[in-house]
Amino acid sequence: MAILRRIIRQVWATADAVAAAPADSVPARPAKAPRAKMMRQYDLVERVRAYNPATDEDLLNRAYVYAMVAHGEQKRASGDPYFSHPLEVAAILTDLKLDDATIVAALLHDTIEDTESTRTEIDQIFGPEIGALVEGLTKLKRLELVSREAKQAENLRKLLLAIADDVRVLLVKLADRLHNMRTLEFVPEASRHRIAEETLDIYAPLAGRMGMQEMREELEDLAFLVLDPDAHAVVTQRLDALTDRSRNLIGEIEAQLTANLKKNGVSALVIGRRKQPFSIWMKMERKSIGFEQLSDIFGFRIVVNSVAEAYRTVGIVHTTWPVVPGRFKDYISTPKQNDYRSIHTTVIGPGNQRVELQIRTEEMHRVNEYGIAAHAFYKDGIGSPTELLQRESNAFAWLRHTVEVLSESANPEEFLEHTKMELFHDQVFCFTPKGKLIALPRRANVIDFAYAVHTDVGNSAVGCKINGKFAPLSSELENGDEVEVLTSQAQTSPPSAWEQLAVTGKARAAIRRATRTAVRDQYAGLGRRIVERLFMRAKIAYADDKLKGALPRLARASIDDVMAAVGRGEMKASDVARAMYPDYKEEARLGVKKGTTKKPASTTKPASTAIPIRGINTDLPVKFAPNGGAVPGDRIVGIVTPGEGITIYPIQAPALKDFEEEPERWLDVRWDTDEASPRRFPARLHVQNVNEPGSLAQVAGVIAEHDGNIDNIGMSRRSPDFTELTIDLEVYDLKHLNAIIAQLRAKSVVASVERVNG
Structure with a gap:
């Protein structure tokens, strides 16, 4: 309590002094001068007021002083005061024009973890909304996302759960990671590689998925510099040299585009830019080409005033210069899932150079660069930031959908696979015959499309038509394809091999679930037949209702669980009989005598008590003896192997000697072939x-x-x-x-x- 009272007194005293004193008289930093110049209180307030005139200056001042006092004499690895870090994080977020609560949370994001401050103190001084944001960030700080697969998956799961309720937690975390990456040189070398890998694997793709392209590019480039400094140096050197050689050409293209558009009545801002080293390196790796073979290192953004002018610009550009076929993409009519909207086209411009153009409005440009952060959090009367995002942001919808997958994933690794797939892949846009738009990762196929439409459609898919023509289900889809999935009620479960063909995590998870369900149903079916035939031989009545009453004695939740356990060999049919009829006595069974191939006594029972065997592809988990098999006409016996089902052996098979001491595994089976549809x-x-x-x-x-x-x-x-x-x-x-x-x-x-x- 003493620390609480001390901090509150200092906070309020300093805040009052700030409010009363001229700006120049306010102390900007602790008495001991830091090595790096820090932003002062009034600088922070002015940065926020520039985009939010209604900002709560008193709240910002209190947060500034509270964080400064709480961190006290703590130092960063660089030797700078620790308080410089949350201050820089807040500055990054002011560039994104975020609301007061987010800026304050940035200032306080390390206080609970690294100082004596508590959630109770934060709530008391700044309110529960900010307290919840700071606590969410505290939990995220403890996550190490690059580690063993299972641990990494579980931590990523926690990360997404934490940011799903309030995406501002993610925005502060991304800004925190960006500043840490900017100062990574001061971190011990042993940790540097792990942090960079974590950034490239998780945080940069998350920024991209949230539409924050500028932040994603900087995070990728900073991580690339650490993970492969030699490659980064080579690409940067080549880029700098090419930029120097092409400086006049870039200016010429900008001037020609601006003049040509103005002549046709379109006022536009033309900005030339070069691609980042990481994206260039990845393209070289992906396509196995050299730097000299790249033709789209430089791109030009044309920012216009309206959507109508954007499409007019396309017409002007396409009638002025030859168009490169297959390079036109309209993300205005079909935006990406992260809200990205723009028209992309490539033309042969001045000097016979390929020129990549991105045409968008000012609002689109803002959203394309800042993504989910571009929505006006600070406007009044629009509800909470989360409610606003639910109405305006597809990126937030993706985040919510991804969190829903948590409940569908059987284990953390499946969730990690799904999420990484969704994070890293660019998209293709396809349509159902009724015109519904389906967005999929690039290289997705019809199986992925079917599961994106509905899980039942995927499970029952037997064929497809792409743009009206029959095609294999494994066909890779392209932008604009119209896909009709052909289904059959006879197929209720997909082939397990589809899991290797599917690209999306959703499809793979659904196939695994369907396969597990089908296998479980097979074991349950086998178990039911074993139990029913035991009751038939023992001449006692079997009824599901009676078994339901015995479930507690069998420690199973349902009848299907009991039957599946019997089918897998985890439980004996006689155990089920004893649970239902306590006075039941198991009949004696005789195995094969040593040195003979005599059929066990139980297989001489009437055929009606033996389980019919039709073949491998049936509703029973059946396989045949690995060394020689069995064919109709052979006298056969079944051996139950726990977790594997029934193995069918000819009665003369020497391998049966291995089971002579385990009579409980022997099963009465008989052939049940159909002459009308012969099987091999x-x-x-x-x-x-x-x-x-x-x-x-x-x-x-x-x-x-x-x-x-x-x-x-x-x-x-x-x-x-x-x-x-x-x-x-x-x-x-x-x-x-x-x-x-x-x-x-x-x-x-x-x-x-x-x-x-x-």
Whole structure:
């Protein structure tokens, strides 16, 4: 309490002195002069008043003095007073024309973390709104975003959750990071690389997503300087040399554009600018080209008074100079998700130079440079800043959507993958047949489009039309494509392989969820069949209602959870029976006796109690013996492997000896094939082939002629005269397999053929 009273007295005393004294008499800094010149109180007030005449000067003065006193004699790594840092952060935010509360939060953003100040003190002196902003920034300061993937993902999750409620927290954090990057040379070298990597991975893309392009470019360039100083030096040197050589040309293009537009009745500001070293380096890396091959290092912005003049300017430019095909983009009619609006075009200008033009209005230019910060936070009568952003900013809508993905992601890594994908990718704009605009990351395909429309559309997609023509679902989309997704009610779950094809995090997460659900349903289906057949053999009644009452004894939340656990092998069917009927006694089961291949006693039960097996692509998690498979006609047994489902073995398979001490894993199964729609099943043959030209072709020919399908083949040479072949093939049944074996044995190039049983 003593520190609280002392600080409050000093704050109010100094604030009163500031209000009463002439500006020149106000002490601008502590008694001990810092090494760097600091902005004085009245300078800060004047900066804010320049764009917000209604600013609360008293509030700004109190915050200035409070932060200065709280940080006291603390020093930065550079030797400057620590207070110079929050002051510079506030100055950056005044350039963005932000409201009083944000400026004050910038001044105070390190007080709770680095001084004896508390949230209670901040609330008491400055109000709960500013207190909440400062506390949010305090939490963010503790996050280290470059680390192990799981930790990085969780911290990014916390970052986005913190800024979703009030985006001003992000704006202060970005300004804080920008000033830290400007002074990174004073940070120990061990930490420098981590901070730069974190900036390039998270904060620069976030600034870009919020539409703050100028800040993004500076953050990227400062990080690039630390992470790859040699490359930065080379690109900067080349840029400087090219700028010197092209100075007259740039001036000529600016003059010609201005004069030509004025002659046609358009008053415009033409600004020539060069690309930043980082964006040039990334383009060289992405396209594997040299500096000399770049043709759009210099660009020109044409700022006009209205949207109508922007489109008139396009016509004037295109009728004056030849247009480079494929380089026209209209982001006025279809803005980017970060609110960016401009028309881009490239022409062959004076000196046969490619000239990239960006045409926009003054308001668009302001939003394009400052993004979400360009909205007038300080205007009265428009609600809270968050309410304003919800009405006016697509960038804030993206942020809210990204936070919603938190609840859909199964783990932090999935969320990190989704968010990084959304942060780093530029966009393409496509349309549904009804004209709805869908924005996707560049290189996205139809699968991504389908999931962007609706998860159900993605899960049931079976084909597509792009601009009226049939195309694969993996087709990469381009700006302006009209995409019609063809769906089928028969497909309720997407192929798991789609996860590797999808680009967007939303599509990948949805495919994972659908795949997990489908697998769980398979296990639940298998578990239900196991449980029902156990009850049938035991001649006791099964009912879901009775099982529901036994759920607490099984420690499961639902019937499906119980069935899935049985199907995965995590729970025995007999455990379910005992939970429902405490006096149930498990029937004795006999495994395979050692040294024999006798069928277990349970498989002699009536066929009605055995689980029907149709093949691999069914509603059961079924696979066949890895060394030899099984085909209809074989007497078979199922082995339950926890987490993997059922493995089907022929009863004569030697591998069954490995399970003879685990009778609880043996399962009664039977074939359930349909002659109307035959399926292939796996088998393996061991062939000794005479080593002469064309012998392998003869073996393959026999299998093909008899409608067998070779899935894999292995060869080994044991003697000069013979080659041993191991052939994995697919056949319809045992009769089909025996016919192929007989035909192979009839060939003169085949010494022997034996079926392999796992």
